[in-house]
Amino acid sequence: MELELSQRIGKLKTSPIRKLIPYGEEATRKGKIIHHLNIGQPDIKTPLEFYDAVRNYFEPVLKYANSAGTPELINEIKNYYSRRKMNYSIDDILVTSGGVEGISFALTAICDVGDEILIPEPYYANYNSFFNTLEINVKAVTTYAETGFHLPSMEEFEKKITPRTRAIMLSNPSNPTGTVYRKEEIEMIAQISKKHNLYIISDEVYREFVYGENKAISFGTFKDIEDRVILIDSISKRYSACGSRIGCVISKNKKLIQSIYKLCQARLCLPTLEMIGATALYKIDDSYLEEVRKEYEKRRNVLYNELREIEGVIVRESEGAFYSVVKFPVKDAEKFAIWLLEEFEINGETVMITPVEGFYKTKGAGRDEIRISYAIDELKITQTMAILKEGLKRYLKEESKRY
Ligand SMILES: Cc1ncc(COP(=O)(O)O)c(C=O)c1O
Incomplete structure (x- = not known):
């Protein structure tokens, strides 16, 4: 059989x-x-600093690392954010296996089967892997080539909100569209999240890559929604280190971070050598x-x-x-x-x-x-x-x- x-x-x-x-x-x-x-x-x-740090590492025993990530890496991530005027404490940051593990953990922590995520489409198709396996329903708000895939009005989002909606999720700058959301768009999403009591999962793995007059405004810079915002970040694109699988999930919402930490503990820890390399990358001058x-x-x-x-x-x-x-x-x-x-x-x-x-x-x-x-x-x-x-x-x- x-x-x-x-x-x-x-x-x-x-x-x-x-x-x-x-x-x-x-x-x-x-x-x-x-x-x-x-x-x-x-x-x-990939900057040589990554490989040099890995080469210079030696411990007689390659032990399990902390489930949240090594303190050195978390500290460097914290410094990276404080240089961008976002003051996270080390307890707000959990290192994950790429941005994707952060996404999967965040969704697991906030959604039950049948809950809904509101998302502008087209969106990074790999999100569907998590929506499907976690049995989360997607409510998509369509954006159009003719308007540079910028967000439609607040009403278009509100039309799709139901009692089961848990979060608005987006990537900014966006994969696949390359759109960078304007301040008004970010503020609109913030407003919707407050009005309808939603989380915001903001995937900012391309944060540095903005061109011309555009500025990537992080949801992490808005004080009044800090409890709702879940930032997804990664070194994959920033330092051209996709194969190292180091990312992080960040939030000021203590209850949420403690819950995600349980998922981190369940997978024990991330590879120590990759975290050593990533720490060296975060120390590179922002120039x-x-x-x-x-x-x-x-x-x-x-x-x-x-x-x-x-x-x-x-x-x-x-x-x-x-x-x-x-x-x-x-x-x-x-x-x-x-x-x-x-x-x-x-x-x-x-x-x-x-x-x-x-x-x-x-x-x-x-x-x-x-x-x-x-x-x-x-x-x-x-x-x-x-x-x-x-x-x-x-x-x-x-x-x-x-x-
Ligand atoms: C928008 C977006 N988020 C997350 C990821 C995944 O990144 P990571 O390699 O950090 O898991 C990608 C990868 O292409 C992406 O485009």
């Missing part, structure tokens, strides 16, 4: 980013070179982060100039993170993405892009949108965009024959 799996695991969907991987693997097997405009893995070198920000800003400008040349494309300049969501003149961006991998090539080369439909909760929304990442360097962006533009031209010719 076949062994059964849980219904819960059955509800877990593959990520829309990973969905295209088999097509990519097949294209690679056939000898095609794939250029990636789909990834969230920066190519910026390093400014250099990285400038590098992404250059890439963003190159990408934007390439995109706005394409006829029929709706694109706004990305304001932050290293993503842009673009409306393409195709009926179905997923079909286009698969076609690029299966049927298209120029001199044996093609492009992988991310269809955005899977980042929406609303069925059919975003079908003609793609997310482009500028985590790759300027030259590669230019070269890859040339391939994408040619691909689009040929696809549109074929599409017009098909329909």
